[in-house]
Amino acid sequence: xxxxxxxxxxxxxxxxxxxxxxxxxxxxxxxxxxxxxxxxxxxxxxxxxxxxxxxxxxxxxxxxxxxxxxxxxxxxxxxxxxxxxxxxxxxxxxxxxxxxxxxxxxxxxxxxxxxxxxxxxxxxxxxxxxxxxxxxxxxxxxxxxxxxxxxxxxxxxxxxxxxxxxxxxxxxxxxxxxxxxxxxxxxxxxxxxxxxxxxxxxxxxxxxxxxxxxxxxxxxxxxxxxxxxxxxxxxxxxxxxxxxxxxxxxxxxxxxxxxxxxxxxxxxxxxxxxxxxxxxxxxxxxxxxxxxxxxxxxxxxxxxxxxxxxxxxxxxxxxxxxxxxxxxxxxxxxxxxxxxxxxxxxxxxxxxxxxxxxxxxxxxxxxxxxxxxxxxxxxxxxxxxxxxxxxxxxxxxxxxxxxxxxxxxxxxxxxxxxxxxxxxxxxxxxxxxxxxxxxxxxxxxxxxxxxxxxxxxxxxxxxxxxxxxxxxxxxxxxxxxxxxxxxxxxxxxxxxxxxxxxxxxxxxxxxxxxxxxxxxxxxxxxxxxxx
Ligand code: NAD
Numbered sequence: 001x002x003x004x005x006x007x008x009x010x011x012x013x014x015x016x017x018x019x020x021x022x023x024x025x026x027x028x029x030x031x032x033x034x035x036x037x038x039x040x041x042x043x044x045x046x047x048x049x050x051x052x053x054x055x056x057x058x059x060x061x062x063x064x065x066x067x068x069x070x071x072x073x074x075x076x077x078x079x080x081x082x083x084x085x086x087x088x089x090x091x092x093x094x095x096x097x098x099x100x101x102x103x104x105x106x107x108x109x110x111x112x113x114x115x116x117x118x119x120x121x122x123x124x125x126x127x128x129x130x131x132x133x134x135x136x137x138x139x140x141x142x143x144x145x146x147x148x149x150x151x152x153x154x155x156x157x158x159x160x161x162x163x164x165x166x167x168x169x170x171x172x173x174x175x176x177x178x179x180x181x182x183x184x185x186x187x188x189x190x191x192x193x194x195x196x197x198x199x200x201x202x203x204x205x206x207x208x209x210x211x212x213x214x215x216x217x218x219x220x221x222x223x224x225x226x227x228x229x230x231x232x233x234x235x236x237x238x239x240x241x242x243x244x245x246x247x248x249x250x251x252x253x254x255x256x257x258x259x260x261x262x263x264x265x266x267x268x269x270x271x272x273x274x275x276x277x278x279x280x281x282x283x284x285x286x287x288x289x290x291x292x293x294x295x296x297x298x299x300x301x302x303x304x305x306x307x308x309x310x311x312x313x314x315x316x317x318x319x320x321x322x323x324x325x326x327x328x329x330x331x332x333x334x335x336x337x338x339x340x341x342x343x344x345x346x347x348x349x350x351x352x353x354x355x356x357x358x359x360x361x362x363x364x365x366x367x368x369x370x371x372x373x374x375x376x377x378x379x380x381x382x383x384x385x386x387x388x389x390x391x392x393x394x395x396x397x398x399x400x401x402x403x404x405x406x407x408x409x410x411x412x413x414x415x416x417x418x419x420x421x422x423x424x425x426x427x428x429x430x431x432x433x434x435x436x437x438x439x440x441x442x443x444x445x446x447x448x449x450x451x452x453x454x455x456x457x458x459x460x461x462x463x464x465x466x467x468x469x470x471x472x473x474x475x476x477x478x479x480x481x482x483x484x485x486x487x488x489x490x491x492x493x494x495x496x497x498x499x500x501x502x503x504x505x506x507x508x509x510x511x512x513x514x515x516x517x518x519x520x521x522x523x524x525x526x527x528x529x530x531x
Contacts, residue, residue, distance in 0.1 A: 021046065030214055032191040035101040035333045035370055036323050042191045044214040049222055055211045056226040059153050059180040062208035067150050067178035074176045075125050080203035081172070082118040088199050092164060095192050100160060101333030101370065103324045106286055113165050113452050117470070118172060120454035125176045128472045129479070143488050148479040150178035151253070152229030157220050157243070159235040160335055161289045163189035165451075166257070167196055169469050170232035170478070171210070177478040179230070180209045184223060186235075187216050188335055221246065228252065230478070237390070237416075237463050255467030255477050257459060259390040260418030263296040264447060265407040265433060267424040268303050275423040275445070276310030277318070279396065282421075282447035284319055284374050287331045288394035289339070291464075292419045292441075292448050295391050297398045298407040304400035311376055311398065315360040321371035321394070322363055333370035334393065343372055343393030350377055350384040350397070382413075390416070404433060412438040418460035421447045440464065 020031030020040065028046040033039070047055075066074075085092070089111055096107035131147045154174035158167040167185060174181050185193030197212045213223060217239065224231065224246045233243050234257040247254045264282070266275055283294040299307050322329035334340045351357050356378045363371035377397040380387060386397055401407045411420055420439040424430040430444040440460040441450045450456065457473035459465060467477050491497075497506050512528040519525035 030187055030190050030216075032099055032188075034098050035335055039098075041095075041098050042194070044190045044194065047213045047215045047219050047222075052213060052219070052222050052226050055182065055213060056153070056223075056228070058208045059182055059211050062206065063150070063152050063178075063180040066180055066206070066209050069178075071126050071129050071176070071178075074178065075122055077204055078118060078125070078172060078176050079122050081200060081205070082115065082122065084199045084202040085114060085118065085168075087202070088195060092192070092195050092199075095195055096164065097324045097332070099189060099191050100163060101335060102286065103322075103329050103332045106331060109452075110162050110165050113454075114168050116452060117165070117169050117454040121172050121176055121475070124472065125475060128475050129177060139485075141488050141491055143486050145484040147482045147484060148177065148476065149482045150174075150479055152179060154179040154181050154230045154232060154478065155223050155228035156181055156183045157223070157231065157233045157235065158183070158185050158189065158193075160186035160188035161286060161291075162451075163192040164196065166234045167193065169454075169474065170234070170255070171196070171200070173469070173474045173478040174230075174232070175205065175209065177475055179478060181211070182223060182228060183210065183212050184215065184220055185212070187214070190214050224250070224252070231255070232467075232469070232477075233257065234469075237465075240465060253480075255459070255469065256465035257291070257467075257469060258418075258463060258465035259392075259416065260291045260293075260460060260464050261295050261388070261390055261414050261416040262292050262419050262421075262439075262447070263298060263411045263414070264294050264421045264423060265404075265411055265437075266297060266299040266303065266307055267404065267407075267422065267426070267429065267433070268300040269425045269429075270303070270423040270445075271425055272303055272306050273310050276307055277314050278423070278446060279307075280311055280314040280319065280374070283396040284315075284331055284394035285448055287321065287334055287372060288343075289335065289392050290448065291390075292451060293392070294396060294421075294447055296387065296411075296414075297396060298401045298410050299398060300404075300407070301400040301402055304398070308376070308378060308398055311396070312358060312360070315374045315376060319374045319394075320361050321373060323371075331394065334372050337369075339392060340370065340372065343391055343395060346384075346386040346389070346391050346393075347375065347377070347395065350380065350386045353381060353384050355379050355381075355384060355386075355397075388415070404429075408433060408436045412436075415463045416460065417462040418464040419443070419447065419450060421445075438462070440468075 020033050022029050029043045030046050031043050032041040093107045096102045097104050129148050131145050134144050136144050156170045171181050193212055200210050231247055231254045237258045240256045240258040279294055320328045320330050358376045359373040362373045372393050375395040380397045380399050417439045419441040420437045421443045422430045422433045423445055434442045443450055454470050457468040457471035459468040516525055516528035
């Protein structure tokens with residue numbers, strides 16, 4: 001364990017593409033590079049503006065025929081997809097290890113979540129997408145049916161941190177709902193993207209129903225310029241704002257799954273030992289590179305020292321950053337050099353403002369610069385960057401508070417609102433606190449685990465985004481509601497109350513009806529009988 005309070009400052013460097021790219025004649029190529037060994041894992045062509053136009057035309061042309069297939073057929077292909085993912089799952093896990101720098105165990109957890117998602121949508125899609133009828137009180141002579149219609153072409157833009165889960169989820173819902181999909185994986189997940197494409201085609205989805213496009217942010221922007229009918233974006237808040245602006249100009253509906261600054265509230269009656277273990281897990285899983293990583297802990301002051309002591313114990317005992325090749329490793333690499341610098345910068349900023357930084361299990365050996373030590377931060381103040389911006393690293397600040405109200409206020413005093421948690425043994429008290437938290441998902445005595453719940457909607461509020469993936473809401477998000485209205489019987493001329501001509505009979509009838517039906521009191525209703 002290393003404890004430091006001295007001050008040094010590191011410059012914050014912006015994110016920049018670090019994976020390889022080369023040019024082969026006219027063709028530009030993205031190389032996928034293992035963040036630890038720097039081995040080249042594969043290459044993909046970088047899409048040109050012409051490619052984007054051609055591919056957009058293909059997916060657009062294929063969409064009507066795809067949407068007109070019975071939903072049972074699309075569900076069957078989804079079932080096939082589950083099987084083809086199973087056939088490819090070892091390669092996918094290995095690619096998460098090689099390309100995203102994960103340890104295999106954590107890659108397998110992501111894989112399990114993908115299966116859960118496919119299983120769920122195979123089970124519920126037909127029923128959830130079924131048209132529903134509704135009776136309209138003011139139009140008893142008409143029948144109404146509400147149908148969920150696919151948008152058309154859905155553009156799925158994915159991040160690198162959970163590249164399988166966060167690609168497959170919106171792709172599955174879009175496809176099963178009758179959309180065709182244009183998919184842009186992260187520039188740091190191109191080979192994982194290629195495995196996703198392989199599994200989809202092996203399952204029997206027609207080629208033009210799903211197309212992959214590779215590139216950096218400019219390609220993502222050009223894809224929006226090609227005017228898809230819906231965008232499902234998962235990634236950083238900064239990119240999310242750019243996408244929302246561009247999509248807003250074209251009035252393209254967007255779902256935004258953005259970053260977070262998740263907080264956990266620990267009450268005095270929590271099981272402190274279990275809570276410490278849970279907080280450490282949820283703070284360092286995937287090296288903290290998770291939108292739902294715990295990045296703030298508010299603990300009631302009387303139990304703060306005990307919690308910090310147990311968190312230190314578990315950080316020291318349970319956590320080992322390192323490559324998957326080392327069986328002791330519990331989490332893997334930070335994806336880019338730039339991200340390492342962002343985490344270091346936040347720690348240095350906190351230290352300069354008086355925080356105490358305690359690190360554990362300092363990584364050593366080859367690729368060590370990409371394995372970030374689990375870090376606990378105490379003596380934290382609100383002005384530290386660490387408390388304001390997403391860290392995306394295995395760093396957990398702990399802040400003692402004096403009351404439940406203060407904890408709730410600080411939890412909500414954030415630009416973000418993705419997920420949050422309350423840790424207590426008093427279930428009723430926990431529920432009361434949960435109800436006051438501003439976040440898309442709130443858990444008691446657990447945190448990240450909600451990522452493994454395909455049945456429940458997923459998404460944030462405030463700068464964490466809008467729209468929902470997963471659950472029935474995820475399917476609804478991939479569709480729009482279209483209402484059909486037909487005659488039950490024809491109203492004879494003169495009794496069609498809303499139509500012209502506005503006869504004295506119609507005027508009197510509507511006036512009387514209005515008082516009779518909507519009058520707030522008995523006296524109001526009697527007005528219907530006044531001439
Ligand atoms: P990122 O925003 O840098 O990139 C995400 C994707 O957007 C990539 O495919 C990238 O090429 C593309 N892109 C970049 N600029 C673009 C532009 N101008 N127009 C269109 N596309 C563009 O994010 P990242 O670093 O890959 O992922 C990490 C971020 O994602 C973190 O902030 C994390 O919190 C967030 N995230 C959110 C969720 C969630 O469910 N809310 C889940 C995982 C990750």
